[in-house]
Amino acid sequence: MPVMQQQGATLVEDADLYPWAARVIHTYWTEYSKTSIPMICTAFGIQYRIYITAARCVYAAKPxxxxxxxxxSSTKVSVKACVTPRHSTKQLFDDIGIIVTWISIPGGEAAPWGPYLSQPSKPRTGESYWFQDWVSYDNYKVIGYIAEEKSRENHSLYVLDDMYGSNSVCNQHVPAQKGSQDYWAACVHSCQPHQHSSKRPPCLRYLLGLGHAVLDDKNELVGIVTWSCGNEPTALARRGGLPLPLGVAVPDDRYQQNLKCAEKVRDNLRDASLYYPGFLQSLCPPPNKVD
Structure with a gap:
């Protein structure tokens, strides 16, 4: 279970202001109306019945x-399938996952028709998919749900404003291995890159949880927070409370392929998906073939 904590973030008093933000609960469907634990991450609606989150949130989950x-109002919608990247990174640390919901099930509510989170108008492509063309000033915010530590059934939506993005801070603070300089990933942090090794107040803010969305000043999706594991309480204590950057997966050409797969799963109406293992997988092309 990911650590869910915040420091310096703003509580969203009216969660309905962000209707495309959802809590992902991992509870057997016959019990889902009775409990809202455990909450494992946040997901965001981008199309009818399609939501994106961190791949690590769903790779071992059962729909x-x-x-x-x-x-x-805690409108509840059950999950039909989870789509994880066919070309995945190690442990899915830098990947986006997709959740496909059912239209409805007996005793549950119908999947909502929007509104949806705006996606980038120009998806990134090529081998540098993990990079982002960050602006040089604090123009980003992170938004997501966290479960309260004392009462895990209570979930609160938070926004962390005035965030910075870079392609180098993660490399400096989270190398792939000791002495290595080859770990490059887009990341966001609460102060400027050159301040991050200090203990200035802006650097001590954080919002921890998987699947949180990074938005620009137009509320358009920049990326999904895919790891913050270095910010659990013991790790924070070792660094004197200084949080690490949050790793961000940027929608790219691989993501677009996975989205097409999710759309086929959503649009499939055959009951075969309930009875034949592997049927939904057959709707999508193998990794070495692209539609």
Whole structure:
């Protein structure tokens, strides 16, 4: 289970202001109306019945044990399938996952028709997919749900404003191995890159949780937070409370392929998906073939 904590973030008093933000609950569907634990991450609606989150959130999850909850009314929608990248990174640390929901099930609510989170108008392509053309000033925010430590059934939506992005801070602070300088990933942090090794107040802010969205000043999706594991309480204590950057997966050409796969799974109406293992996988092309 990922650590969910915040320091210096702003509580969103009315979660309905962000109707495309959902909590991902991993509970068997016959019990899903009775409990909202455990919450494992945040997901965001981008199309009808399609939500994106961190791949690490769903790679070991069982769709039959999952449902999404929305807003103050806790509208509940059950999950049909999870799509993880065919060309994945090690342990899915830098990958986006996709959740496909059912239209409805007996006793549950119908999947909502929007609104949806705006996606980048120009998806990134090529081998440098993990990089992002960050602006040089704090123009980003991170938004996502966290579960309260004392009462895990209570989930609160937070926004962390005035965030910075870079392609180098993660390399400096989280090398792939000791002495290595080859770990490059897009990341966001609460102060400027050259300040991050200090203990200035802006650097001590954080919002921890998987699947949180990084948005620009137009509320358009920049990326999904895919790891913050170096910010659990013991790790923070070792660094005197200084949080590490948050790793961000940027939507790219690989992601577009996985999205097409999710759309085929969503649009499939055959009951075969319930009875024949591997049927949904057959709807998508193998890794070495692209539609």
């Amino acid at each position: 039959a044990h999952m449902h999404l909850r929305f807003g103050k």
